[in-house]
């Protein structure tokens with residue numbers, strides 16, 4: 411990691427921060443790939459490993475207790491300003507790191523902690539279904555039964571991103587007994603090893619965006635999961651511990667996208683400002699909103715283990731507002747651009763497609779609204 415400082419917030423330190431370095435790499439190395447990633451012809455595995463080399467996946471690892479997510483969010487915002495799909499893959503990787511860093515399974519932490527946080531091993535998270543299940547929206551899709559030295563897991567997840575043949579991801583199964591009946595209240599969180607021959611990755615049908623994100627349907631055909639891959643024997647308290655971080659880290663995706671949509675509106679101000687000023691939504695409004703979200707995200711990101719209900723509500727409310735604002739600002743950018751933004755070659759239409767993903771990725775807008783209604 412060299413002398414890279416952790417956070418841009420340390421303005422007294424003139425050394426380049428990790429987020430600055432990520433921003434530089436995003437402009438120089440990611441920008442030329444963004445269209446191909448969007449089209450699904452490139453999965454930027456090498457670039458993700460390169461980001462690991464500059465410390466992009468390590469800054470939020472807890473240091474003897476507290477954790478600070480600010481630098482990770484700022485780095486993902488820098489990526490999101492250039493490419494929403496890559497910001498999402500960065501979130502997948504950061505979330506995987508977050509799981510391993512919070513696990514009390516020492517064997518797992520020793521084997522994977524550094525491998526994930528350095529980017530030597532890539533991967534993601536299959537927590538959409540469990541997150542929906544914990545909030546009463548759908549049933550758990552994976553089932554596991556205890557055997558000597560681990561569990562045997564079966565079932566399928568429809569979408570898991572940032573995957574490949576040697577990748578890992580964290581997910582959850584419901585324990586069942588010998589007869590296939592659910593064991594009362596038992597859910598286990600574990601790492602799935604995509605190189606296991608009993609795990610099949612099936613490419614998904616083309617999406618509206620995010621096609622270069624290494625997203626697959628994942629089938630588990632009686633996969634043996636050894637104790638070494640168990641993140642938490644009881645998933646519920648573990649999820650409670652990591653859930654604020656899981657959601658807060660998504661802020662980077664939305665903030666980066668918002669910033670670029672504001673840039674797009676600014677770029678067309680000179681030729682079209684005389685008529686664009688009649689549009690109801692202007693860059694200034696979004697700049698103010700961005701500043702508000704960034705401030706709130708940076709405040710909440712200093713304290714991801716806070717157990718107060720009021721803190722949790724702030725995290726959920728911020729995430730909801732960022733999803734809504736991402737769609738709104740991308741829509742406004744399209745209207746400001748006019749025919750220029752309607753060209754396939756212009757990034758405004760890509761940003762609009764990416765913005766909908768911010769609003770539908772778990773926890774989706776509807777789930778966030780349910781969570782606030784139930785809290």
Ligand SMILES: Cc1cc2nc3c(=O)[nH]c(=O)nc-3n(C[C@H](O)[C@H](O)[C@H](O)COP(=O)(O)OP(=O)(O)OC[C@H]3O[C@@H](n4cnc5c(N)ncnc54)[C@H](O)[C@@H]3O)c2cc1C
Pocket residue numbers: 502534535536537538539542548568569570571572617619620625770771772773774777
């Ligand atoms: C590009 C992309 C990448 C994603 N990456 C991940 C990831 O890395 N990890 C992860 O856990 N989740 C991932 N998801 C899932 C995502 O987080 C959301 O869960 C999903 O977008 C739906 O959320 P929702 O709350 O709107 O649920 P809804 O769409 O309201 O309902 C979802 C449920 O409907 C059913 N369903 C609907 N359409 C289909 C379909 N075409 N095929 C199969 N089942 C269907 C399934 O039972 C599914 O669980 C990804 C989704 C997309 C589109």
